[in-house]
Amino acid sequence: MSKIGNVWVFIEQEGGKIADVSLELVCKGRDLANRLGIKTEAVLLGNKIEGCVETLYHYGCDTVYLAEDDRLEPFTVLPYAKVIIDLVKEHKPNILLFGATMKGRELAPRVASEKLAGLTADCTDLQIDDFEDKVNQKSYKDKLMQIRPAFGGNIIATIVNTWDDPQMVTVREGVMKMDSPDSSRKGKLVRIKPALSKEETVIRVIERIREEKSVDLKGSQIIVAGGYGVGSKNNFKLIYQLAEALGGEVGASRAAVDAGWIDHDHQVGQTGVTVRPKLYIACGISGSIQHRAGMAESKKIIAINNDPDAPIFSVAHYSITGELNDIIPKMIKAYKSKV
Amino acid sequence: MSYTIIVFVKQVPDTQNITGQAMKPDGTVNRAALPAIFNPEDLNALELALELKERFGAKVVVGTMGPPNAAEVLRDALCRGADEGVLLTDRSFAGADTLATSYALSCCAKKIGKYDLILCGRQAIDGDTAQVGPQLAEKLKLPQISYVEEVKELSKGKIIAKRAIEGGYEVLECPTPALLTVIDANEPRPKAVRRIMKYKKAMTRSELVKFHANANYTDAEALVEEEENLKKRNLFIHEWSATDASADIERVGLKGSPTKVKKIENVVLTATETKAIPPTEQGISNLVHELIVDHTLG
Numbered sequence A: 001m002s003k004i005g006n007v008w009v010f011i012e013q014e015g016g017k018i019a020d021v022s023l024e025l026v027c028k029g030r031d032l033a034n035r036l037g038i039k040t041e042a043v044l045l046g047n048k049i050e051g052c053v054e055t056l057y058h059y060g061c062d063t064v065y066l067a068e069d070d071r072l073e074p075f076t077v078l079p080y081a082k083v084i085i086d087l088v089k090e091h092k093p094n095i096l097l098f099g100a101t102m103k104g105r106e107l108a109p110r111v112a113s114e115k116l117a118g119l120t121a122d123c124t125d126l127q128i129d130d131f132e133d134k135v136n137q138k139s140y141k142d143k144l145m146q147i148r149p150a151f152g153g154n155i156i157a158t159i160v161n162t163w164d165d166p167q168m169v170t171v172r173e174g175v176m177k178m179d180s181p182d183s184s185r186k187g188k189l190v191r192i193k194p195a196l197s198k199e200e201t202v203i204r205v206i207e208r209i210r211e212e213k214s215v216d217l218k219g220s221q222i223i224v225a226g227g228y229g230v231g232s233k234n235n236f237k238l239i240y241q242l243a244e245a246l247g248g249e250v251g252a253s254r255a256a257v258d259a260g261w262i263d264h265d266h267q268v269g270q271t272g273v274t275v276r277p278k279l280y281i282a283c284g285i286s287g288s289i290q291h292r293a294g295m296a297e298s299k300k301i302i303a304i305n306n307d308p309d310a311p312i313f314s315v316a317h318y319s320i321t322g323e324l325n326d327i328i329p330k331m332i333k334a335y336k337s338k339v
Numbered sequence B: 001m002s003y004t005i006i007v008f009v010k011q012v013p014d015t016q017n018i019t020g021q022a023m024k025p026d027g028t029v030n031r032a033a034l035p036a037i038f039n040p041e042d043l044n045a046l047e048l049a050l051e052l053k054e055r056f057g058a059k060v061v062v063g064t065m066g067p068p069n070a071a072e073v074l075r076d077a078l079c080r081g082a083d084e085g086v087l088l089t090d091r092s093f094a095g096a097d098t099l100a101t102s103y104a105l106s107c108c109a110k111k112i113g114k115y116d117l118i119l120c121g122r123q124a125i126d127g128d129t130a131q132v133g134p135q136l137a138e139k140l141k142l143p144q145i146s147y148v149e150e151v152k153e154l155s156k157g158k159i160i161a162k163r164a165i166e167g168g169y170e171v172l173e174c175p176t177p178a179l180l181t182v183i184d185a186n187e188p189r190p191k192a193v194r195r196i197m198k199y200k201k202a203m204t205r206s207e208l209v210k211f212h213a214n215a216n217y218t219d220a221e222a223l224v225e226e227e228e229n230l231k232k233r234n235l236f237i238h239e240w241s242a243t244d245a246s247a248d249i250e251r252v253g254l255k256g257s258p259t260k261v262k263k264i265e266n267v268v269l270t271a272t273e274t275k276a277i278p279p280t281e282q283g284i285s286n287l288v289h290e291l292i293v294d295h296t297l298g
């Protein structure tokens, strides 16, 4: 058997703090690597970030490729793409995973394009399987099945990269589970000297303003989410009131975000965050597949909707058919009278 | 006119209205079955280009790859203020993934020739991948600024733009030519009434031929003359095939796409055991009680 390359994860960090999505991908990467009998390796870029390396071992990386250079801090896409492409060409990884973050989504396509590799965005599951390309009469063994919802609704597509390795995908934060770290795990550090020329450093950062996210949906045990059925920005107050009463966070559907009623940080779903709280209350949300992709694994789901046929009811444990403006105040009242 | 700005746009199926019937067995979308619209963030890219045209003077060329009726988005763009339209259309482009698409668009940009900026919407609503912009930049070896909200300065050889990053923004300085992907941060202007009157008559060659099919033109020269006429009045939409754009046929469409669809599954909702709660005070009170007892609510 010809030896195949390893599973690689691009590690995103900001000020030396590793993004959750990268650790989630390390855990998923380890599953895939175990299945294929290969290693899990991390690509870590930045400056003065060696402190991240131990953490990556603990989450399951066998190797960390570390490139430190002041031209790699803060993140800009051209030097990052160059360093990764050089590494990919040298080591030929079989699989390369990126978080579907703003950085990942501008970096991964640049790398894929140069490498003429396929790239699938926003996967909700990754598996290993064989692939029979009937059109071209070719069969492939142990390929990465890149699974994502497609085209607005009722469909899940399984996509395969049939060209050159690596097989590249992006995955949203929260989609893959993060396992607990094991501080006894050790790994190997490989330091990289980035070969950057003037060409990759033409973009100059004049100003950079950043704050940590205002909401931590993933970390919240109770989420009250509002959709287009809430009706207005003003009426979203109801959602906040219920969340506050129950001690939860506020989530939203994309339709509510697009309407400008609430910030994108609150969006749950395929292109937002994936959450698994103890309780998810969906208010005026129809339950499109993209929304369900982000919340269907919640332990308990309450759906409030005035349409008895709304698809959200099919994933709900409790269905309340009716007017949300009427039901939410009742719920707040009921809760306040019990505690 | 000092600058040339290319804006790449896409006609997309209105994804709010897709049903299973809209998918072909090979996993591609049957676009004919869906209403087609101007991809929203591409309108933001066009708006940014038109603002730059007003501020600095520029020729705005709008390009799209798609079936013949994608000329509609080009007419739309002309009505809003664009100067020229290019339709890249060829049967061989069908079934393209983002890599094959960005390759085809790179050929289109090269044929357009000299440009200072290429603008794309961040992403199209039919796939939400946001990949074509960065891939096109790489194909043309251009620096890219993604998620642009606003252009602060443009001068020969240099652009300063503000762009969104996670939890904030950055102001970046970048040499031109460069590629920018644009997010929903401006208010796209509507079509101008005066321009609609004029540009609703803009046509591609195929449309011109079709238009005259009924008029029973027999000699080809008359058509050529019509075409010249349209060109003079700036109503001619360029229509390029893969060959016209010097595209390598192996690198476009399904053939040029490394990603293959293995299978498409209809989503069967796993019926969760659902308890119907009456929307009454009593019903809701009982529910809240149940959730407190089982420690879901604390």
Ligand SMILES: Cc1cc2nc3c(=O)[nH]c(=O)nc-3n(C[C@H](O)[C@H](O)[C@H](O)COP(=O)(O)OP(=O)(O)OC[C@H]3O[C@@H](n4cnc5c(N)ncnc54)[C@H](O)[C@@H]3O)c2cc1C
Binding pocket: A151, A152, A226, A227, A228, A229, A230, A252, A253, A254, A255, A256, A267, A268, A269, A270, A271, A272, A273, A283, A284, A285, A286, A287, A288, A289, A290, A291, A294, A304, A305, A306, A307, A310, A322, A323, A324, A325, B015, B016, B125, B126, B127, B128
């Ligand atoms: C590629 C792609 C990615 C996407 N990613 C996401 C994503 O990450 N997250 C996401 O949420 N969506 C996403 N979407 C959009 C998704 O397809 C839906 O359009 C969206 O989820 C709909 O939001 P909604 O349920 O709030 O709105 P609608 O579908 O309009 O539903 C509103 C619901 O409110 C109910 N309602 C109305 N008034 C009341 C009332 N007074 N009381 C009670 N109920 C009421 C209605 O019966 C209806 O069911 C994506 C789409 C695409 C194409």
